[in-house]
Amino acid sequence: MSFDLGTFGTWMAIAAMAAVTYAIRVGGFWLMGYVPLTRRVRSILNALPGSVVVAVILPLAVRGGIAATAAVLTSLFVMAFRRNDLLAVMCGMGAAALVRAF
Amino acid sequence: MLDKSRWSGFILGLRLGLPVTPGIMAFGLVVGAAAARQGLSFLQSLAMNFLVCSGIAQLIALEIWPPALTWGVIATIASLTAVVGARLFLMSVAMRPWFGQVPAWQAYAGLFFLTDATWLIAMRYRADGGSDIAVYFGAAAAIMAGWLAATAVGYLAGGFISDPAKYGFDLVMPAFFAAMLVPLWAGTRRALGWIIGGIVAVAVERMVPGWWFIVAGSITGAVAGGYLDEPKK
Numbered sequence: 111m112s113f114d115l116g117t118f119g120t121w122m123a124i125a126a127m128a129a130v131t132y133a134i135r136v137g138g139f140w141l142m143g144y145v146p147l148t149r150r151v152r153s154i155l156n157a158l159p160g161s162v163v164v165a166v167i168l169p170l171a172v173r174g175g176i177a178a179t180a181a182v183l184t185s186l187f188v189m190a191f192r193r194n195d196l197l198a199v200m201c202g203m204g205a206a207a208l209v210r211a212f
Numbered sequence: 213m214l215d216k217s218r219w220s221g222f223i224l225g226l227r228l229g230l231p232v233t234p235g236i237m238a239f240g241l242v243v244g245a246a247a248a249r250q251g252l253s254f255l256q257s258l259a260m261n262f263l264v265c266s267g268i269a270q271l272i273a274l275e276i277w278p279p280a281l282t283w284g285v286i287a288t289i290a291s292l293t294a295v296v297g298a299r300l301f302l303m304s305v306a307m308r309p310w311f312g313q314v315p316a317w318q319a320y321a322g323l324f325f326l327t328d329a330t331w332l333i334a335m336r337y338r339a340d341g342g343s344d345i346a347v348y349f350g351a352a353a354a355i356m357a358g359w360l361a362a363t364a365v366g367y368l369a370g371g372f373i374s375d376p377a378k379y380g381f382d383l384v385m386p387a388f389f390a391a392m393l394v395p396l397w398a399g400t401r402r403a404l405g406w407i408i409g410g411i412v413a414v415a416v417e418r419m420v421p422g423w424w425f426i427v428a429g430s431i432t433g434a435v436a437g438g439y440l441d442e443p444k445k
Contacts, residue, residue: 119281120256126290127273128263134297135326138304139311139319147309150438157437158306158430159335160396161409162299165429167389168410169417174383181383182390189391196231202387203238 181206218346225350228337229358232329235384236355237362239267242382244366246274254367261363265327265356268385269296299426302434303331310338314345325352328385332392339395402437409433 145151171179185202189195240261247257247270264270273289303326311319322345333351397403413429420428 116281117253119286120252121259123273123277123281123286123289124256124260124263126286127260127269127293130290130293131264131266131269131297131300132324134294134301135304135323136320138301139307139323140304142305142308143312147312152309153441154434154438155306155309156398157402157405157441158302158434159332160393160398160402160406161433161437162302162306162426162430163332163389163393163396164406164410165413165426165433166299167386167393169414169425169429170386172414173417174386178383178386181387185387185390186393189394193394194231195388195391196234198391199232199235199384199387202390203383206383206387 177206177209180209221344221346222350222353224344225333225347225352226354227350228333228347229329229351229354232333232388233354233358235388236267236329236358239384240359240362241366241369243267243270243274244363244368245370246271246366247363248367248370250274250277251279254364257363257367258360261360262356264293265325265359266293266297266300267327267359269293272296296423298423299328299430300326300331302427302430303328306335307331310334310343311345313343318345322348322352325349325356327355329355329388332388336392336395339398401440405433405435405437405440407433408436 142155147155167182171182174181181202184205185198188201189198192198243261244257247260252260260270269292272292276285276289276292278285304323307319307323307326311322314322325348330348330352334348337347337351409429409432412432413425416428417425
């Protein structure tokens with residue numbers, strides 16, 4: 111357990127990460143093959159994307175303080191008014207950099 | 213199989229992927245630099261970026277990457293990857309209604325490229341009524357190309373990017389997530405579910421270490437939204 115695996119170890123770690131990630135990537139899809147897509151399940155699946163998005167950004171904004179909140183809000187507003195995701199992300203990053211500079 | 217309409221779908225996908233690519237690339241520079249700093253060879257870095265292709269998981273793994281790898285460390289890295297990647301599981305769940313309709317080999321090949329960005333683009337494309345899987349592969353190709361190029365540059369020029377936070381690079385993904393909320397908007401009723409999920413996520417983030425808040429908040433929000441949804445539609 112404790113000896114250095116050297117280059118082989120690095121490759122093993124990469125392979126382990128790759129295997130785990132692929133299993134996760136297909137796991138949800140595969141599992142849902144056994145769940146009948148009733149109207150209710152469909153409603154839940156429809157609500158899932160936005161829920162994931164909010165569950166990612168809201169805690170990060172709270173934890174990340176003013177800079178993260180500025181990035182998230184700026185991006186959201188630019189997207190709402192200009193519908194340009196590249197511009198939204200750039201403005202979000204810019205807002206964070208600005209907050210951190212002062 | 214690759215007739216003209218397939219190609220136009222693929223090209224549309226490339227176009228949908230392009231706006232995100234600079235954001236992915238900024239993040240890729242950081243990940244590539246981290247791989248170089250931890251002593252991975254260029255080939256190893258390339259393999260990890262292609263096979264794992266999960267920026268946050270790689271950054272965290274590389275953060276704890278010790279000079280000498282043992283089986284115990286490899287197990288730790290693998291389980292960390294699983295925890296950080298848990299949200300991908302939920303994204304994979306959300307792909308079912310679409311990918312359940314295409315041949316299995318296409319679905320399982322496509323899911324290899326499932327990342328935050330490809331998933332967000334896919335969900336947005338679906339919300340607009342699209343169903344051409346060539347579009348998904350086009351977006352995946354654009355993102356993978358940008359990712360591999362940026363991580364390679366980051367690996368080779370790593371020393372220059374000493375403090376990514378200074379330029380807001382660490383906030384690329386949150387900013388992109390926030391932007392993607394706009395096209396996913398489907399009325400206040402569903403947004404109520406999002407808010408419930410968001411509150412749960414913030415509460416769990418306070419109480420439970422790690423990334424479980426994403427899982428807890430997403431599931432709560434989806435179930436709440438699913439039950440608040442209009443029964444007929």
